[in-house]
Amino acid sequence: MSHPNETPQSSRLIHEDRRRGRGARSNATGRFENQTREEFDDGWEGLQSLDGFTTRLRTDTARTIITTNDSPDISFDQSINPYRGCEHGCIYCYARPSHCYLGHSAGLDFETELYVKPEAARLLERELAKPGYRVKTIALGTNTDPYQPVERRLAITRRILEVLAATDHPVAIVTKSALVTRDIDILAPMAAKGLAKVALSVTTLDRKLARAMEPRAATPPKRLEAIRQLSAAGIPTFAMVAPIIPALTDHEIEAILKAVHDAGALAAGYVLLRMPLEIKDLFRQWLETEFPDRARRVIALMQSMHGGRDYTSTFHMRQRGTGPYAEQIAKRFRLALKRIGMDTPNLPLRTDLFRRPTPQGGQFPLL
Template sequence: MTEFDAKGRAAQSNRAGRFETLQRDGIDDGWGRDTPPVLRTHVRLERPRSVISYNRSPDLPFDRAINPYRGCEHGCVYCFARPSHAYLGLSPGLDFESRLIARPDAPQILERELAVKSYKVATLALGTNTDPYQALEKTHGITRRILQVLQACQHPVAIVTKGALIERDIDILKDMATRDLVRVGISVTTMDPKLSRLMEPRAPSPARRLQIIERLANEGIPVRIMVSPMVPALSDYDLEAILQAGRDAGAAHASWIMLRLPREVSELFQEWLGTHYPDRASRILARLREMHGGALYDAAWGKRMRGEGPYAEMVAKRFAIAVRRLGLKTQGAALRTDLFRAPVLPGAQMSLL
């Protein structure tokens, strides 16, 4: 008997993270329970001392980010952020999509960090690790309050999401867009709703994400269609169709990233393949090994996002040809930083100028 019913979840197991010494397994205790209990979502609160995280990765177009939540109920099986749950003593498997953490004080802490005299403004990325518009946001509203802080001090922000709840914040985004302070990336992995439901069980459907692009674009908010991640021999055939649909919906820019399988994600993805696509598993994994020198993943900068070799080069060429044909751009103009005004905290002396 399994420990619980994980219907509607992507991960097939709840293996302990790499820092744990014990592995937990469900067993039949002999009491004759016919069906296991349904896996419910649990949320706890975290009150961090700081919320802006910095990076020096040459692979990323930003050096700072903020994440309102830890874990993500969208439950994408391929999510590269899953291993971060291990730092919390939780499983990167089912725990990642069912045991979530909200950071309700994030807007106030962000305001304090932006008010520091030594702060140097640059585009802040929102939603780089977990989706800022997952279902949890509807209850907690942390993302909206973060945007209100950024709007008030005219700070540039780049958002990445699959969540339809972003439409709720069009009033803020539209205002910021008039001053070149915001851009939004909507990721679409496949045009196949069945495949999407298996890989991303609680994320909006591909068709719904295209509606999000159209709604934002119609309001003058710059949108990028992100073909991310490309799964070799499973969703790669959809590359051109996704770009076409994104352009038709109003996206002006496009990007792509190859499937990444860091740490625990590798085993989780292989389990998922064995359950849903056992006939394609060997071919998919072989393609990944071709791109990473025989391994399923190479974390080296310059390689981890795209891979190397003939297959990776072919995908890159297909993308380049498609964006040129569709008139999409891959590089956008930099967001404005000259409008930034540091927030004035309660009790602080205001400037006379």
Template structure:
């Protein structure tokens, strides 16, 4: 129930699912997505019926995807193509900017996003077909741009590994962003590709406080395991970067120097940051989370976020959405830049090779000749 003395950014669920049912999850509610004609609200009828409901469990639906590669022309991100083998993410990061995408599936960006997932088992097959297209021109393929390629269900489905196998076979460059130590499972492929200038990995590190990490990112690897993963990648010859994202004013911004120092000691060679982004439903989800986990800091944090977004909780304008604006955003940016420069993490981003690319053989008809493709 919302505290009467607190003003939330907009309508926040007045009644949340029982905490016992959502233990180990990030979001506190499961409100309907913005495209749904009806709104779901869970209410206690006074008979303690919520205690009889089962905990939220991870469910995975299989999707026959039509394409593997997603293109974008956003001017403020460093890639123009990516692959997402999964929809939704079991890590449950409360701040995840991908949460609103679950609304396109008719699901909630809240608890549904981290419990009702989708896997694309044919993604590697589609990738092979798309790389074989005569018009295809290689540039770095990004993995981990929407949901984490090494979230827990990757242990079962191994779709990220299958993608990497195709990329290694075709000598196609790949850049990975993850907050999971599971990336070390694929160290064999990544080290071979890195030796040819074809692979690099960025580890997302938001805090060194294990308690805060468990609250914000309940099913992601602990900070210590992420640092250990950086060290192992570095030891294997894989270029490593650290991504301190998101920076949240009055919550983890004081850790910027220590985060970068720890990452540099573990082997990181580059660093980047993103200021907290709260598009669409994330505004209310984040406010609920603050109210439940850090009520004393809630007013201050939301006030500072507004200062970085021109008085709003979010501004999607290119050039502003990643770093914000105003004095607070400027101060965070300068602090990051100074620390990165001091630690040698401000060097130009490593550019991966594209000249080694070898297109996969196109499918052959039984009677000879290349198989025609619609893509």
């Protein structure tokens, strides 16, 4: 049934049986669509016969692969995202609204309608070969996870790393997947040259909470084990406590930092929960179904850090918030890092070793 100009807030929850193993509770039509569609029971119990949400892969026919940005509160200048959408299904993921640009929902579509870039490695090699290319660290995992479940069989991220390794190009990876350890054979030699580092996102140590909040991501123990393996292989490894959610995960700050430090992480950073656009509705739905007793408290604290609103997009403020509660979190994080010896500055990677690849059909250099 269609309702012109209906707002996402009115979307109804999808039955648990159909969304089992997923993070979002609804699948509201994207904000750029002219009409919205909503499932509802007309009294004939037709919804019970609908299939569950399964993952579907689509080919992304991108012509370029490196994305650049000039945001003052982001630590990288260029990045690669092998996938659009993410099967991990993290309810808080700030990339969800970007799926609306593809004509999909930021809800369950984001987790099930995935776009893959099978030509990513070839495109990367072509872009690195351009005479005007300037070497800067390429970040993997800035929008969606480069090691989400589908990577296990498609290996798009691995082929990207092979190109970067062959050209001695620096790379920084952010992931919440233990699958990153599969590529230690590539990352360790790069790290020995000062060309690679990895950050594992650890949001909580509570396996039950992680399962509800990040349904298809690696469990907290597996992420800690990944930090151990990467660190043991000589790969500089860091931790991201992201996002910190007030009244839900903020009490774990010190415990998480100790756990990642014991596993071998050199340093750690954090980001507060962000609720722009569709996320504010999706996160509320999730809270009300999973933690109805804490929902109002969580939202009230979030708004206290954004001037009474759900979200402030101002640079620097959007990731850390402002006000007494935000200051308290920042101070706790800083003191915990200092206490356990993790206040190490970020590690710069080398850019002077880069060897421009020879374009397909091009001439090899004489020397």
